[in-house]
Amino acid sequence: MPAVDLSNLTEDAYDPKEPYARVLNHEPLRFDGDMDPFQQLLVGASIKGASDIRIQTDSRIRIKMHGTQHFATAKPLNASEVLSILSHMWRSEDAFSILRQGRPLDFSFEVPIDRHRRQRFRVNAKGVMKGAGDGISMTMRPLPTKTPTIDDVGLDSEVRPYMSPQHGIVVVAGATGQGKSTTLAGITRFHLENTADPKAIVDLQAPIEFTYSDVLTDHSDCASSIEQSEIGEGRNLPSFGDGVWAALRCAPDIISLGEARDKASLEGCLEASLTGHLVYTTTHAGSVAEGLRRMVVNFPAEERDARAFDLITSLQLFVVQHLVRTSDHRGRVPLREYLLFDDYVRDQFVSVPIGDWPKAVSRLMQESADRVLARSMHDAAQQKVDEGKVSYDDLRRLLPRH
Missing domain, CATH: 3.40.50.300 (P-loop containing nucleotide triphosphate hydrolases)
Structure with missing residues (x-):
């Protein structure tokens, strides 16, 4: 995925006062193979229990943990970086043109962790206004790798x-x-x-x-x-x-x-x-x-x-x-x-x-x-x-x- 600068994901760039920085770096994340920084962020956040990852033009990436939002990057992503991320996940260059027609995108995206594991995400993308121009807003939700049981979801015994x-x-x-x-x-x-x-x-x-x-x-x-x-x-x-x-x-x-x-x-x-x-x-x-x-x-x-x-x-x-x-x-x-x-x-x-x-x-x-x-x-x-x-x-x- 070219042209996306996520070097600010390194631990040194985090503000230690930001809660998510401590969550993400609480323990080292080890992966086999080559993952770019964006993929490392996605997989690392899902391992830590994030429910949502939010990406928006000219904004810092935010991650929701147990109902609370936290910053995940020190710098905002510009329009070209967000578009590059969307095109990479959508696997086509027509994503932005679809959004400009007022049609949101709902799709799944998969990141290979190693030879045997994959992490899937549910992605919603839509067009938004950013200043005087068009922008992109994306919400990514990590999907469990294991199908839940009715016990896992806490289904009430009465029903x-x-x-x-x-x-x-x-x-x-x-x-x-x-x-x-x-x-x-x-x-x-x-x-x-x-x-x-x-x-x-x-x-x-x-x-x-x-x-x-x-x-x-x-x-x-x-x-x-x-x-x-x-x-x-x-x-x-x-x-x-x-x-x-x-x-x-x-x-x-x-x-x-x-x-x-x-x-x-x-x-x-x-x-x-x-x-x-x-x-x-x-x-x-x-x-x-x-x-x-x-x-x-x-x-x-x-x-x-x-x-x-x-x-x-x-x-x-x-x-x-x-x-x-x-x-x-x-x-x-x-x-x-x-x-x-x-x-x-x-x-x-x-x-x-x-x-x-x-x-x-x-x-x-x-x-x-x-x-x-x-x-x-x-x-x-x-x-x-x-x-x-x-x-x-x-x-x-x-x-x-x-």
Whole structure:
């Protein structure tokens, strides 16, 4: 990767007062082969536990560790250096022209560590304004080399029996960077390892974060299969909507959709679930009530009531998760709000206008556990505080009402 000066990554150039400098240099990082300074930064940050690496025109590289941002370089990168990095990762010179058309890029990038190890990253790039000109902003997220289990993602014991219905829609919601894809990966792994009930899975992601190669190798005796397609500019399929409709022609048992983000993808999810498929998907929302509203408003007003009925009929489980720093600030733990959709719960929604759904959710969250399987984010947070896993102050910043 030419024309990128990252000599300021050396230990001598770090300001010792900057926390990330101490984190990165806490112990020596040893790699086989030849890696340029940029690759060393990426791999070193991922080994240390960074969740995000942010690169922007005329800015210093920043790295997010356990929810806190730190500088990673002493000097900013200029426009040509950032463009060089993007072109190198995108493997084409047309990346900037795509961004200037207002189209973001979502793709994966891989760094070889040695003969046997690779570190993959999820990359999002978009155009931004820098002064009077156009700039580039990139966020890189290290991807785990090992597929997580449902134990690894801390899936709540109360909801585990309901994560694998015969058909319908299971939604995992949350903000960006809250582990939605990782939770879905843990669920997918469960199905791939389930020799008693093998499934044909179609996995649609933007980009593909988990390849499941470790699971498929270790469980070659299981008849389950997975077919993966990457969604996005210049990838396998142009959109999630196209992907889910194409998946329906492949006779899958399970469709895992990276995000139900628009009318076309939601229509595909509803059609798949109503025709007997099990669909897992994610959406951006901070609560069950918000998630339901955001999914419904994707449809035109004249279709909304009918589609709202289809959604409530199809939903099996709605989970919202936030990741919060542990009390020792060495990691993060998930807080999960959830609502199981059975016949009683569905009746509470179909009998009221869409505008009253938030009130319906609030009432259901307060009902007795023997009637409704539900937990509010407030109760999830209180449980973690009582267990000593998170601090009250950290929760108050995330959930202002605490």
